[in-house]
Amino acid sequence: MSTAGRLPGIVTSDHVFRLPLDHAAPQGEHIAVYAREVVAAGREDDDLPWLLFLQGGPGGKAARPLERDGWLGRALDDYRVLLLDQRGTGRSTPANRQSLALRGDAQAQAGYLAHFRADSIVRDAELIRRRLLGEERRWSLLGQSFGGFCTLTYLSLAPEGLREAFVTGGLAGLRSSADDVYRAAYPRVVRKNEAHYARHPGDAAAVRRIAAHLLATPAVLPDGGLLTVRAFQALGMMLGTGTGSAALHYLLEEAWVEGTAGPELSDTFLAEVQARLSFAQGPLYAVLHEAIYGQRSVDTAGTGWAAERVRKEFPGFEAGAALDSGAPVLFTGEMIYPWMFETDPALRPLREAAELLAERTDWPDLYDVERLAANEVPVYAAVYHDDMYVDTADSLETARAVRGVRSWITNEWEHDGLRASGGKVLDRLIRMARGEI
Incomplete structure (x- = not known):
């Protein structure tokens, strides 16, 4: 046709x-x-x-x-x-x-x-x-x-x-396994964070304020999704594009509004965050993201939520520890985590299927x-x-x-x-x- x-x-x-x-x-x-x-x-x-x-x-x-x-x-x-x-x-x-x-x-x-x-x-x-x-x-x-x-x-x-x-x-x-990919990726993401904070030094305090608020009280997004501090950090996906750092900076500028009980995260901010984080328009990106690295001749153990597992090797990404020490809160990058299938309404029904794909060990070589x-x-x-x-x-x-x-x-x-x-x-x-x- x-x-x-x-x-x-x-x-x-x-x-x-x-x-x-x-x-x-x-x-x-x-x-x-x-x-x-x-x-x-x-x-x-x-x-x-x-x-x-x-x-x-x-x-x-x-x-x-x-x-x-x-x-x-x-x-x-x-x-x-x-x-x-x-x-x-x-x-x-x-x-x-x-x-x-x-x-x-x-x-x-x-x-x-x-x-x-x-x-x-x-x-x-x-x-x-x-x-x-x-x-x-x-x-x-x-x-x-x-x-x-x-x-x-x-x-x-x-x-x-x-x-x-x-x-x-x-x-x-x-011949790179999913673990290899993320072990190399986290240091690159650190460099992108450093470049962003050097370009917009005031954002360090702005990000810390938002992270502290979300650590105490996660926000509900317009679609019913949950904005946790980890979800907020996932906005770092933006830092890999030519205008992403500037777009993130402008997003942070409109984070707060004065409400009846004092400062709260603005609807403007929450709506744009939802647009950036929701997988409603591309759920396969989340469901298959680690599977694109699966090759049985490279890794017989499968992918197994590699981004989440390897993240533990880079404690600098833990927002709570950064807040306690006074360090900048780091954004993450192109990583898919199992908690996304709990916080995003577009992914929640696919959580069990995603788990099965993460457990698969016999992906054909690509x-x-x-x-x-x-x-x-x-x-x-x-x-x-x-x-x-x-x-x-x-x-x-x-x-x-x-x-x-x-x-x-x-x-x-x-x-x-x-x-x-x-x-x-x-x-x-x-x-x-x-x-x-």
Whole structure:
């Protein structure tokens, strides 16, 4: 099915594909996977090469373009672009507390969700490529963040479908366990906290005041969620983007209002905190976040709430101890904790399924190290210096391990450079591919 629409500078077409839930059982249950084709206005009938975009996440739907701008505008100079709503997201068959309730008990839900990792996404993409382009024609691939992880899986499972690949902030550690990932991540998050407090020194006292209040009296968010001090610290997710530190600073400025019983956290503050912390629009991000690192040949013990376990090795993140000692209260980063499935109404019904996924020890491998070492697909990767979300050392080691990777290491942009640069990051990678730099 394909329907067309027009927006300033672009023409879009909708595609919905019926694909196997389990690619190992193609005759079994099928799900819908949606993709939006985008082409520059006036070039609808041109025979352009295709570029598949894989969004960050996990569990993130593709961007909804409003006009020809940003990285998409640059891509449309050369390509016909396919924006994929990865399985379970956007207009694809949803996977959330409402739809998963129809699957049955937690065991059934966890079994269903096990089919939503990078290996299944790549196999979806390959079936879509064959249907849209034909068996022989290859397409290019752009993977942002988790989309870069999927790119490495694509190069492992089906490199014959790719003519070239671009990766922005997404060269994962091929042999890194979830414990390895978080053991490297917490020190990076400390550095982001230090940079934030150096930029906004008054925020240290503001954060301490809010943390002390929440430690004594957790606040109820507008959706019924609970804002504990640990949930408040999770706002540190913002610190890994180019404008995140400034946005956090402005959020803290409006934290308090004078109420009938004295100062209290303002509705303005609580509403924005909810928007930042709720997983209602992307529950798969929380449910599958540690599972994206699961590989049975790397860690036979499974992921087991690695972020929570490894956090104990970094006591500086304990807010109560920081308040007692007079130290700054540290925000956390891209970590998913089991308590989130208690405080967030969108996740509470998925708590038992998430526990089962955390306990799983037999996750199939996502990367074929030998095949990647013999890779023949050109790969052009932007690696962000001190990226808060993806370890730079892992990225550089992977760049050395995968044949044909050409890396550009930059501190000009943070993890969101693809979006924030207005097309500059993608332009550089394309020019690298064309031999211009």
